[in-house]
Amino acid sequence: MKHRSLLDIYESITGEEQIIVDVLRQIIVDVLPARCKEKISFNVPYFYGHKGICIIWPASIPRGGIKEGVLLGFWYGNKLNDFDHFLTHGTNKQIFYRIYKSVDEIDQDAIVSLLREAVQLDESWKGLGS
Numbered sequence: 001m002k003h004r005s006l007l008d009i010y011e012s013i014t015g016e017e018q019i020i021v022d023v024l025r026q027i028i029v030d031v032l033p034a035r036c037k038e039k040i041s042f043n044v045p046y047f048y049g050h051k052g053i054c055i056i057w058p059a060s061i062p063r064g065g066i067k068e069g070v071l072l073g074f075w076y077g078n079k080l081n082d083f084d085h086f087l088t089h090g091t092n093k094q095i096f097y098r099i100y101k102s103v104d105e106i107d108q109d110a111i112v113s114l115l116r117e118a119v120q121l122d123e124s125w126k127g128l129g130s
Contacts, residue, residue: 003043009061017058020070020100021045024056027108031115036122049122051075054115055095065090066099072111073097080117086110 003009010018028047029038036049042063045056052075057064064071074080077087077096086107087096100106 001043003040003061005040006045009040009044009058013058013060016102017060017070019103020106021056021058023103023106024070024072024100024111027106027111028054028056028115031112032119036119048075049119050125051122053118053122069099069101071097071099074114074118076118076121079121080114082114084110086114 001008001012003012009021013021025038025045032047032049032053036047036053038045038047040046042055042057043061044058044064047053047055054075055071055073057066057071057073059066059068059070073095074087074097075095077089078094080087080096082096087098089096
């Protein structure tokens with residue numbers, strides 16, 4: 001099934017995933033500058049500027065590689081400092097992530113810090129194309 005809207009996604013995921021996705025989306029939307037956009041890509045919310053910034057992938061959506069919770073992935077996580085080792089460096093060499101199994105696990109300050117760094121990185125690609 002191809003998801004074309006957030007409503008389509010919410011109809012396909014669990015109640016707990018819906019809450020986690022909502023909280024993560026709100027943090028991201030509050031931090032990203034107006035030039036950045038959100039679209040549904042890979043059937044999940046995907047945020048981009050000049051290039052990809054981050055993605056939110058609930059476990060209920062196939063092909064995310066997780067069995068439970070909601071993954072917040074940074075598209076160029078391998079280029080972020082992540083001094084606190086907040087992100088997991090899985091098998092993907094580029095996308096680093098954090099998986100949330102409950103809304104109580106969300107550390108807004110850590111996410112905001114990483115998003116700001118990701119936005120600075122994205123700004124450095126202005127004019128470089130995809």
